[in-house]
Amino acid sequence: MPSAETKPKTLYDKVFDAHVVNEQDDGTVLLYIDRHLVHEVTSPQAFEGLKNASRKVRRPDCTLVTVDHNIPTSSRKNFKNAEEFIEETDSRLQCTTLEENVKDFGLTYFGMGDKRQGIVHIIGPEQGFTLPGTTVVCGDSHTSTHGAFGALAFGIGTSEVEHVLATQTLITRRSKNMRIQVDGQLPPGVTSKDVVLHIIGVIGTAGGTGAVIEFCGSVIRGLSMEARMSMCNMSIEAGARAGMIAPDETTFEYLKGRPLAPKYDSAEWKKAVNYWSSLKSDADAAYDTNVVLDGKDIIPTISWGTSPQDVIPITGVVPGPDDFQDENRKTSCKRALEYMGLTAGTPMKEIVVDKVFIGSCTNARIEDLRAAAKVVNGRKVASNIKLAMIVPGSGLVKAQAESEGLDQIFTDAGFEWREAGCSMCLGMNPDILQPQERCASTSNRNFEGRQGAGGRTHLMSPAMAATAAIVGKLADVREHVSASPVAAKAEPKVDVQQDYDSPETEDELDRVLDLPADNEPHTNTSAGSSAGLPKFTTLKGIAAPMDRANVDTDAIIPKQFLKTIKRTGLGSAAFHELRYTNGQENPDFVLNQGVYRNAKILVVTGPNFGCGSSREHAPWALLDFGIKCIIAPSFADIFFNNTFKNGMLPLVISDEAALQKIAAEARAGRELEVDLVNQEIKDAQGSKIAGFDVESFRRHCLINGLDDIGITLQMEGKIRSFEAKRSLETPWLDGSGYLKRGNRGATMVEAAPVPKTNRGDVKNEPLEW
Ligand SMILES: CC(C)[C@H](C(=O)O)[C@@H](O)C(=O)O
Numbered sequence: 001m002p003s004a005e006t007k008p009k010t011l012y013d014k015v016f017d018a019h020v021v022n023e024q025d026d027g028t029v030l031l032y033i034d035r036h037l038v039h040e041v042t043s044p045q046a047f048e049g050l051k052n053a054s055r056k057v058r059r060p061d062c063t064l065v066t067v068d069h070n071i072p073t074s075s076r077k078n079f080k081n082a083e084e085f086i087e088e089t090d091s092r093l094q095c096t097t098l099e100e101n102v103k104d105f106g107l108t109y110f111g112m113g114d115k116r117q118g119i120v121h122i123i124g125p126e127q128g129f130t131l132p133g134t135t136v137v138c139g140d141s142h143t144s145t146h147g148a149f150g151a152l153a154f155g156i157g158t159s160e161v162e163h164v165l166a167t168q169t170l171i172t173r174r175s176k177n178m179r180i181q182v183d184g185q186l187p188p189g190v191t192s193k194d195v196v197l198h199i200i201g202v203i204g205t206a207g208g209t210g211a212v213i214e215f216c217g218s219v220i221r222g223l224s225m226e227a228r229m230s231m232c233n234m235s236i237e238a239g240a241r242a243g244m245i246a247p248d249e250t251t252f253e254y255l256k257g258r259p260l261a262p263k264y265d266s267a268e269w270k271k272a273v274n275y276w277s278s279l280k281s282d283a284d285a286a287y288d289t290n291v292v293l294d295g296k297d298i299i300p301t302i303s304w305g306t307s308p309q310d311v312i313p314i315t316g317v318v319p320g321p322d323d324f325q326d327e328n329r330k331t332s333c334k335r336a337l338e339y340m341g342l343t344a345g346t347p348m349k350e351i352v353v354d355k356v357f358i359g360s361c362t363n364a365r366i367e368d369l370r371a372a373a374k375v376v377n378g379r380k381v382a383s384n385i386k387l388a389m390i391v392p393g394s395g396l397v398k399a400q401a402e403s404e405g406l407d408q409i410f411t412d413a414g415f416e417w418r419e420a421g422c423s424m425c426l427g428m429n430p431d432i433l434q435p436q437e438r439c440a441s442t443s444n445r446n447f448e449g450r451q452g453a454g455g456r457t458h459l460m461s462p463a464m465a466a467t468a469a470i471v472g473k474l475a476d477v478r479e480h481v482s483a484s485p486v487a488a489k490a491e492p493k494v495d496v497q498q499d500y501d502s503p504e505t506e507d508e509l510d511r512v513l514d515l516p517a518d519n520e521p522h523t524n525t526s527a528g529s530s531a532g533l534p535k536f537t538t539l540k541g542i543a544a545p546m547d548r549a550n551v552d553t554d555a556i557i558p559k560q561f562l563k564t565i566k567r568t569g570l571g572s573a574a575f576h577e578l579r580y581t582n583g584q585e586n587p588d589f590v591l592n593q594g595v596y597r598n599a600k601i602l603v604v605t606g607p608n609f610g611c612g613s614s615r616e617h618a619p620w621a622l623l624d625f626g627i628k629c630i631i632a633p634s635f636a637d638i639f640f641n642n643t644f645k646n647g648m649l650p651l652v653i654s655d656e657a658a659l660q661k662i663a664a665e666a667r668a669g670r671e672l673e674v675d676l677v678n679q680e681i682k683d684a685q686g687s688k689i690a691g692f693d694v695e696s697f698r699r700h701c702l703i704n705g706l707d708d709i710g711i712t713l714q715m716e717g718k719i720r721s722f723e724a725k726r727s728l729e730t731p732w733l734d735g736s737g738y739l740k741r742g743n744r745g746a747t748m749v750e751a752a753p754v755p756k757t758n759r760g761d762v763k764n765e766p767l768e769w
């Protein structure tokens, strides 16, 4: 056996190992976080937690904040401030709460009046905030996007957002290694979006559970950074913790001249590139799973159902339950066909579309817009299309597209040209589908109700969505455009400097100056801080049975309830779309029936519970309903973590016979007892039905009601030594370019750290600095 030092490592192992602050014997790791992106939906409760415990943000210089999910995409010509601009009360409150928080904590913020505002996963890379070899987190599942740079980037829940804000670390464990190699070459008309949809079709939405996927092979090497981002973005849809691609010349080329990357050609840049070049898997590194695909087998791919694994080549027909072996898939197929209003056997190309959405963190970058414009150029949107919209991923993408005349191509064809934001990807703002409307969408999730209650989503590439807009039906781009719309590998540079007055005189010393006024980390103490959690020892109560697979967090708590700035009060909204029909309780749904109304335990017989979004609102809603324990054959990673942070217990029972025994008790309406101390599930008479295993650190915290942040703060010494080492080895990660440059150039004033208001009237304080 080679020693730990000499053992060949994967890219993931290398980045992970380089960030370990502390490792316990049971594998619990305190991991240092280099980059934290924050948005309005998943942060209010985290900032509230900090305030309640009188804590500060430890590293404002490593934190970047924007608004994206709730904001309208209508013209901002008359924009003055979010308070006046956002009409919907809850959305407005979420955005203004964020603005108060960035002021109170002195954070760098791209507000709606700043050209650099955009979807978090678009602006991080665009600004050079995302760098190879870093750890990147955000309270958002599509943080996986940033893995395209060889960063270890993953979504976290709100409790973890608070943990990172307070400590700049996370408590985590190692994931498995999965390699997906795509060899050969892609045929014309096939893009990275088709590749990733195809992959999810092959491995399924739970295929990557517990693993970090490394994408490699000649097809991946040949992709531009933007195309790589689209792929890593959707690794969460394959159930993975993260997706990664080893950095190479394409990556370095993309990073040249980005405001927050080391200055190009400086000694620091060279040092960085030298380090980044070492970030590749060792030749004989071992993977837990290997998948090998050939690019030539991939055809433009599109989704037909309500899960991202429900995909098919555009040349295919809508499948039926008989096309699947697995019972769970047969049942979900039936339900999906009903929801989608489709009949098995219908050719995909005959499906008529009502709306077209080109946007989202998967496909709203300049290359995506160019690919769509190439299809649209000189043509008109079909007359049956009620709305075709282009929503650029950031203000800078929008400006770049306008400078290339793409906006004109789109508007001439009949598309609406909007302002940056998440928009109809999840419809937290006014951009939604009406019930039964069918949408060709470049986003990443086709869950029931995702783009609007009753709305029907088909996922596809920008070129395919543009083709659907022109044809009025789902259509094959290859039949409508002669040349491949795939962008060349040459990097499509968005002009990130346009707002940015970079001083000519910068030299190496700059890095030292390039620090916030108080570059000392803001240290929090563990003393007298947050309240901790209620202890979980045993739980006795009614268990509700749920025979479903892939229950996503959009289903557990739909988007309209994410606008709260509190953790409580979501119980009545849990499983909203399943629980109510036209405002009336649906009698078929288990939680509306007799004893199950008071269920404390949920027994799910299908795999992959809690997949999709990172919203901690899902466990909050279950907890508020009264459910403290969920038993299932497997869970999606982020949901699994989120439950523990709320004193809840997710129990993996992978033994089918044991699970069926437990489910039988639940179906009979009898109580179960979950004994965490002895790790046993008992029936109402107290006889053991099954045993289980919970990682010792997590068990210890639950049983003793311990607060993670408090525990981590006791490691201050170790965190400080880690930071000192980081400053020496990767100095480019300290300080934020904005925080210094903001004091120099007038055009940068709006991005300076936000002083705490001293007028006591935050609402009337101008927000566009
Ligand atoms: C709001 C946020 C928690 C969520 C996510 O984590 O993915 C959102 O971005 C989504 O796409 O559903």
Ligand code: SF4
Binding pocket: 068, 069, 119, 140, 142, 360, 361, 362, 421, 422, 425, 426, 443, 444
């Ligand atoms: S998936 Fe959609 S809602 Fe989520 S961050 Fe991306 S664009 Fe926004």
